[in-house]
Amino acid sequence: MASSILIKVTCLAMICLIFDIPLANAGQTCGQIKGSLLPCLGYLRNPGPIAPVVCCNGVWTVNDQAKTLPERKDACECIKSTLISIPGLDPNAVQGLPNKCGVKLPFPIGANMDCNKLGDGMH
Template sequence: MKQYFSILGLFLLSLQLFQSSEADIGCSDVLKDLTPCVSYLTTSSGSPSTACCNGVTTLASATSSTADRRAACSCIMNVVSKVKPNIEAAKALPGSCNITLPFTVSPNLDCSKID
């Protein structure tokens, strides 16, 4: 539970650091959608919860423009760099939820190159 609050705090910090004026999506949206996935991403055991998959699906639907995809990516990568979740679980999350995202989370992802 302590780790959950640490991750939540980092997500909240991301709100202030990476909001884009061009994007309709903000880090608060990303936080809301991905919070149910914290347990899966940090323990990488079992399957993601229904709430987690619903959040990933909502996030994928909300990132319809390049600016939205880049803003969401920046929020995610900021947290990934600080929290260090299981990268394989992060990469597998969209497929585990039967959706496709326009980018794959990896330590070297350059969000500015996402179309």
């Protein structure tokens, strides 16, 4: 069973690398964002009382590297499209992940978020 999960994670990582399309004005590509957040996949499918440290490190990395409003909007669009494309994610775990990792966001995270309404108060 562990090898099955490893194969799935490896395949997902390869897909992320293949579709690594740079975002306009972004400090990080969508592929880099996906790579940072990949360790969160298991938690977002089957959440526990705490998010894994490696997952939170990825959340912090994405948040810290999205400094400008255009970078935040690009990161938001990447996260939104990724959330839409991965089946089986727990919407409550997705929405609560930033808080579980100690990242305060002024907007809810989810597949229905409106990235055009982001403000400068993301950090």
